[in-house]
Amino acid sequence: xxxxxxxxxxxxxxxxxxxxxxxxxxxxxxxxxxxxxxxxxxxxxxxxxxxxxxxxxxxxxxxxxxxxxxxxxxxxxxxxxxxxxxxxxxxxxxxxxxxxxxxxxxxxxxxxxxxxxxxxxxxxxxxxxxxxxxxxxxxxxxxxxxxxxxxxxxxxxxxxxxxxxxxxxxxxxxxxxx
Amino acid sequence: xxxxxxxxxxxxxxxxxxxxxxxxxxxxxxxxxxxxxxxxxxxxxxxxxxxxxxxxxxxxxxxxxxxxxxxxxxxxxxxxxxxxxxxxxxxxxxxxxxxxxxxxxxxxxxxxxxxxxxxxxxxxxxxxxxxxxxxxxxxxxxxxxxxxxxxxxxxxxxxxxxxxxxxxxxxxxxxxxxxxxxxxxxxxxxxxxxxxxxxxxxxxxxxxxxxxxxxxxxxxxxxxxxxxxxxxxxxxxxxxxxxxxxxxxxxxxxxxxx
Numbered sequence: 001x002x003x004x005x006x007x008x009x010x011x012x013x014x015x016x017x018x019x020x021x022x023x024x025x026x027x028x029x030x031x032x033x034x035x036x037x038x039x040x041x042x043x044x045x046x047x048x049x050x051x052x053x054x055x056x057x058x059x060x061x062x063x064x065x066x067x068x069x070x071x072x073x074x075x076x077x078x079x080x081x082x083x084x085x086x087x088x089x090x091x092x093x094x095x096x097x098x099x100x101x102x103x104x105x106x107x108x109x110x111x112x113x114x115x116x117x118x119x120x121x122x123x124x125x126x127x128x129x130x131x132x133x134x135x136x137x138x139x140x141x142x143x144x145x146x147x148x149x150x151x152x153x154x155x156x157x158x159x160x161x162x163x164x165x166x167x168x169x170x171x172x173x174x175x176x177x178x
Numbered sequence: 179x180x181x182x183x184x185x186x187x188x189x190x191x192x193x194x195x196x197x198x199x200x201x202x203x204x205x206x207x208x209x210x211x212x213x214x215x216x217x218x219x220x221x222x223x224x225x226x227x228x229x230x231x232x233x234x235x236x237x238x239x240x241x242x243x244x245x246x247x248x249x250x251x252x253x254x255x256x257x258x259x260x261x262x263x264x265x266x267x268x269x270x271x272x273x274x275x276x277x278x279x280x281x282x283x284x285x286x287x288x289x290x291x292x293x294x295x296x297x298x299x300x301x302x303x304x305x306x307x308x309x310x311x312x313x314x315x316x317x318x319x320x321x322x323x324x325x326x327x328x329x330x331x332x333x334x335x336x337x338x339x340x341x342x343x344x345x346x347x348x349x350x351x352x353x354x355x356x357x358x359x360x361x362x363x364x365x366x367x368x369x370x371x372x373x374x375x376x377x378x379x380x381x382x383x384x385x386x387x388x389x390x391x392x393x394x395x396x397x398x399x400x401x402x403x404x405x406x407x408x409x410x411x412x413x414x415x416x417x418x419x420x421x422x423x424x425x426x427x428x429x430x431x432x433x434x435x436x
Contacts, residue, residue, distance in 0.1 A: 053300025054351060083290065083308040091286020106351035109323055111342055112330060113350075123347070136285035138257035150257075152285070166292065166304040168282055170259060174274045175220035175363045177267055178408055 037089045041072035041132055044099030050133075050153055051167055058133050058155075059100040068158030072096040072132045078161035079154070094136045101131040101155050103165055125165065130158045138169070207289065211250035211258060211371030217411035219374065219418040219429055220363035223403045224269075227396045236321030236329075236394035237264045237360040238340060241278050242383040243310040245291045246434050248373035252287035258368040259283075261294055261302070262375055262382055262429065264391065265363070266320050266329060268355035272299050275329045275352050276361075277318040279375070280304055295331050297352040305348070310336070315386060319345065321394055328353055338389070360393050360403070364429045370412035376430035378417075385426035 043061050050056040070078070076090055103125040108118050117124040132155070139150035153167040227233040241262060250258035263278030280294035280302060292304035293316065310316060317334035329352045334345040362384050364374040376382030385391035385402075393403040405424040410416075418429045 051301045051303070053298045054303075054349060080288075085284075085288050091284070091288075094285040104351065105347055105349050106328055107323070109330060109347060109350050112323075112332070112345070112347055114342070115346055123350070125348070134285075138283070138285075140255065140257075152257075152282075154284075163305060163307065166307075168259060168280070168294075168302040168304060170257065170302055170367060171216075173216040173365075173367070174265075174267060174272065175218035175222075175361060175365065176409055177269045177359055177361075178222040178224055178406055 037092070038071075038073045039076065039090045039094065039096050041096035041098040044097050044133070048099075048133075054104060056103045056165070056167070057101075058097070058131075059102065059128070061099055061130065062128070066098060066130060066158075068098065068130055068132075070158060070161055072098070072134075075132050075156045075158060075161040076134060079156050079163055082161075082163075091136070094134050097133045097135075098158060099131065099133060100128040101126045101133065101164060102128055126155075129164065131155045131164055132158050207246075207248035207373070208251045209248045209371050209373065211255055211368040213369040213371070215369040215411075217366040217369050217372075217416065218363050218409055219365075219411065219416045220361055220408040221405040221418070221420060221424075221427055222267075222408045223360035223393050223405045223424075225393070225395045225403070232269060232357040232359065233396040234266060234358040234360045234393060235326075235354075235396065236319065236400075237266055237362070237391070238317070238319035238321065238394075238400065239264050239362065239385045239391035240315035240317045240383075240389050243279055243291070243312065243314045243316055244375040244380075244382050245281075245308075245312045246373075246377060246380075246436050247281055247375045247431065248434070249281060249283055249289060250368045250372050252283050255368050256283050256285075256287075258372055259302075260364070260366040260372055260374055262364050262384065263294070263362070264318060264320065264384065265361040266355065266358050267361050269357040269359050271355075273352075273355055274298070274361075275320055275331055275349075277320060277331050277333065277348070279316075281375075293333060295333075295348045297329070297331070297349055303348070306333075313380070315383070315389075317344075317389070322354055323350055326354065360405075361408075362391060362405070362427055363408075364416065364418070366412070366416075370415060373431040373433050374416055374429060375434075376428070377434035377436055378430055378432065380436065381428040381430040383426060383428055387426065390425040391427060
């Protein structure tokens with residue numbers, strides 16, 4: 001009986017240690033601690049037109065001192081974890097800005113537009129949503145393209161870390177028509 | 179006995195964080211690419227109404243989410259990408275509306291697989307990255323708004339159909355083309371070194387035996403259509419086929435191992 005009790009106590013200790021370690025690993029990912037490289041976000045200073053074809057804009061925050069629930073590091077690492085990324089560091093070539101993202105979808109389309117934001121006859125995926133915009137250049141060193149044409153973007157909700165939109169900025173092309 | 183237990187406990191404590199950090203890790207496949215070109219494997223559908231006007235109004239299909247393929251080496255071509263989409267194109271200009279899946283390099287060289295849409299000659303917008311298990315079918319639809327003036331691009335998820343309640347509109351701002359035609363294609367940016375999705379034993383499906391790729395014309399009826407193979411870039415490695423007269427399509431790359 002005494003041996004069984006000791007075994008039971010040992011199993012509890014092993015389980016607690018394992019759980020604590022798991023929690024530690026998760027905490028490190030979510031908080032940007034551990035091996036994570038911190039990234040600091042600057043506020044958008046002037047409105048950026050991310051994709052003129054759909055009037056997507058990234059504007060300065062409404063207040064001088066916005067206080068989102070997550071830091072730029074926390075939001076990005078959570079997103080990477082959500083998308084199954086192995087690494088726990090933020091690539092050094094990615095920069096972050098904090099601003100208000102607006103992504104219209106088009107005219108109000110009635111019941112089809114369920115779940116979208118409707119305002120003044122227009123539907124939006126995001127309307128002045130406080131977001132972190134992460135960008136990085138993908139042009140080879142030899143590229144002569146303007147910098148703005150080389151940027152890729154990922155926008156994450158600054159309070160939840162949920163992805164709102166990403167923009168690839170690829171040269172326009174399409175398959176030949178028949 | 180106690181010493182052995184302590185050893186096990188220490189091992190668990192040491193390994194558990196690694197387990198938590200390495201779950202669901204995709205490999206980052208990269209290949210050498212030299213030629214900077216767009217490459218396509220495409221099917222097209224054209225149709226005219228009784229007046230002889232082009233009347234391809236919409237295309238819809240379940241598209242299989244595949245997380246294979248390979249992008250060009252990140253250090254040389256960080257902007258390489260490939261995708262599989264359905265589309266409605268303008269026959270005599272450069273406009274296109276399209277939806278499907280894309281893979282691209284995240285900064286630093288991590289490969290991502292995401293849903294994607296694009297309109298006009300604008301930029302591809304991606305979302306829902308690694309949102310699905312490999313081989314999951316996701317339903318996409320492109321069709322006119324109720325007044326027939328714009329295209330609706332909607333992601334209808336995995337529920338198995340196109341009910342409005344299951345769909346999320348990603349864009350409805352593109353005015354309809356005067357001369358539209360349907361398309362379904364695999365595309366590679368940076369040419370033939372890059373691998374499109376699918377391999378010979380697990381091909382990239384567009385449409386399923388139960389839910390075909392369908393086209394909509396002025397009759398208002400969605401149904402399977404007759405598609406023509408348009409071009410054949412990188413034909414030694416990029417393979418496509420259609421089944422049962424265009425009910426489904428399959429694409430794959432001969433170099434993919436899975």
